[in-house]
Amino acid sequence: MIALNLADGINIIRSHLKTAPNAPGVYRMLNQHGDVLYVGKAKNIQKRVTSYTQVNRLNNRLQRMVSATKSMVFITTRTEAEALLLEASLIKRFKPHYNVLLKDDKSFPYILLRTDHKWAQITKHRGARKHKGYYYGPFANAGAVNRTLNTLQKVFQLRSCTDNTLETRHRACLLYQIKRCSAPCVDKVDDTEYGDMVEETRLFLEGKTSDIQKKFAASMQTASDEMEYEAAAVYRDRLNALTQIQSHQTIVNAMVDEADVIAAAKVGGQVGIQVFFFRAGQNWGHRAYFPRHDKSEDTASVLSAFITQFYDNKPAPRSILLSHKLDDQTLLAAALTERMERKVDVTVPVRGKKADTVKEAIRNAKEAIERKLAESANQTKLLEGIAEAFALDAPPDRIEIYDNSHIQGTNAVGGMVVAGPDGFIKNSYRKFNIKSETLVPGDDFGMMREVLQRRFSRLLKEDSDRERGMWPDLLLIDGGKGQLSAVWETLDELGVGDVSVVAISKGPDRNAGREQFHIRGRSTFTMPHNDPILYYLQRLRDEAHRFAIGTHRARRKADVKKSPLDGVPGIGPKRKRALLHHFGSAKAVIGADVRDIESVDGISKAIAQQIYDHFHE
The missing domain is CATH 3.30.420.340 (UvrC, RNAse H endonuclease domain)
Structure with missing residues (x-):
């Protein structure tokens, strides 16, 4: 039966060869339900697809895939680099059974220094970059961002509150009392001084910590010489806080200024991948990944598939340091360079501090996969115990x-x-x-x-x-x-x-x-x-x-956040805001007469009558 299905699958692939283009692009193999079995890229689609009809060259895994194939789809691209990027995007979209798949693909947190407001805001950020300002990251996790933000507030005292909170405050909040904010909301700081703090924050996050420290040390000495001891104490505390940040974010050799270090290790047939993030000469954490793959896949091919999917929705740094040489390494660098519109180097360091950093990442990858396998073994025992306790035919998979x-x-x-x-x-x-x-x-x-x-x-x-x-x-x-x-x-x-x-x-x-x-x-x-x-x-x-x-x-x-005004026909966010600013509350709007409602900017006589009638039928 397997041989018969394989023969059918090969015949189906041969029938699609008639329409397969002699061009770079991406091909998809589909099963009888239309589900995507596999997504592949090729410099020449027709030549690549032809290889699936040569039975003697197919391993067991590929034979199973061909046996299940009932249809194919082709998409051409201008270049092979474009095909590589499209392949990664389609794999993440369709999650094909026969592809290496990056399962955990959460977005990374960044620090955002907003500059689209008179008083710049510093905050944690995820997702699309909608605000004008400087984005620093990625950080490996939210905890690393929160620790850094907490200390940055101690040092530079920029506001972290929302624009609405800033504009509605009439007295300084608790953050000002505990010296975590300079309270621009109530004019506790002038434009020039606040602008200096913003610039100092930017310089620090770009790795120019020595310049900031020298400036603080000089200001502390000047204040002390002039017997302004309270001001000197402020600069002393800032210096201590800077030292605290540096102890959490180990300063590395300047050779690794902006880079991701990606290392893979294989234990028990499972590949684990560790990613270290270096920005502005600082280590901003690391994260472990365990992509889904067939045990027959070698470490380098899993690493290659991981990288293309990893950077599908993330900006690539200027340098990517790898633990293994990849067959498509040059193509990968070209594709990322094209996407980022600047040069991206993909290299495997063999000596020096970069190689030492990669070795450290490999060690972490190996330890992570060993922990993962230990947890999986324990999980297997638990599922076997559930099957026994509830008289199931086999341990449950779901x-x-x-x-x-x-x-x-x-x-x-x-x-x-x-x-x-x-x-x-x-x-x-x-x-x-x-x-x-x-x-x-x-x-x-x-x-x-x-x-x-x-x-x-x-x-x-x-x-x-x-x-x-x-x-x-x-x-x-x-x-x-x-x-x-x-x-x-x-x-x-x-x-x-x-x-x-x-x-x-x-x-x-x-x-x-x-x-x-x-x-x-x-x-x-x-x-x-x-x-x-x-x-x-x-x-x-x-x-x-x-x-x-x-x-x-x-x-x-x-x-709870819903307002009685939400249900009034013709009242959108702008008119709702105008009514609430004028009357102070929805309850006051409900109790107002038509003439009072009409006096609100943007509310015509007809709309005012409509609002009044809505609440006084």
């Missing part, structure tokens, strides 16, 4: 945990979290805003029915043959027999009878450690209070509880 949250029926939401062999799968979490208008407020059973009905109706529609890995092996429900019955009623109505369901309730006195487990057709049971499986199940339940409560609070907070 566990879905459900919980609901509301306050007396208001802002009701359901939450679903997902766990598997690699821990929590956060990009698979889902929230369900309860929509039914027939539910009695606080009906937990009804809420659970709605959540499961929506979840499995969609599954039956999108993955009816269960080939896409979207179906759970186990449902864990936060609740007792009532919730269990509600879930099974829903699943039976949908014709889903082969999914294992377990409800977990707090047990007597709602004490952790005395949880009771409910399974259809089986008596309620408990586990020993010191059983690692019980601890793991508690973690799963608590994560679902945390997610559901967080979603509920976010929805409740959004409702």
